[in-house]
Amino acid sequence: MVIATYNVNGVNGRLPVLLRWLSEATPDVVCLQELKAPVEKFPEKAIRDAGYDAIWHGQKSWNGVAILSRIGPPQELRRVLPGDPEDSHSRYIEANINEMIVGCLYLPNGNPAPGPKFDYKLAWFKRLHAHAKKLYAKDVPVVLAGDYNVMPTDLDVYKPERWVDDALFRPEVRKAFKKLVAQGWTDAIRKLYPDEKIYTFWDYFRNAYARDAGLRIDHFLLSPHLESRLVAAGVDKHVRGWEKSSDHAPTWIELADSPTGLY
């Protein structure tokens, strides 16, 4: 089974790219971020025609997350990260798919830092930490996939010294990610490739993609049930080179069949 995460940067503007990648890669489950579309403008029919059931949580102009599946309809568990009734951003959606919990998240960018946006990012991280802890305690297969807007280590940035004061790389944020993983989660890409430079994002400007001036900010955190089944992972980097591409590339993991064969 292949699970992917892809920050599409506008699901309607990128629809041809998304559909092309879906037909080429045929992932079983896909977490999308940055739909940039209200709930009623989600391209449900095109996604369905591509063979996917979907749930989504959008809002006008910004944010927005979705979970696609071609192995059975995602059963929605929640569409809000608990802990702040005032939070109006659509940044989290969670589903049960064949006895596996899939959390799709779009963590706030946080720039400029310091400032209210950075405070919001850290607060969101704290809520994610609390929720992830509860999910972990369920002792069931869980994957938390999405755009974390964090480069966990120096290896995840083309030029770390340039990013030390950025909200994606500041010590507080790296520490928050580390603390989250320390609950017992596995960073899937790093588990398989502990020493390799692997990026999931390249800026649109300054020729970043051609220079491979990238960042690794899209991650999969796996509970122990799924970590034991992890057989492959990668980034569909070439998609970033397509016309009208998002600035992120689709990132994926492959899991061996479960012992029960259910998922």
Next chain:
DNA sequence: ATGCCGTGGAAACCACGA
């Protein structure tokens, strides 16, 4: 060091992204 590119929405510019 920097929004240089790109999106969406409103209004012919602005907010936002990483």
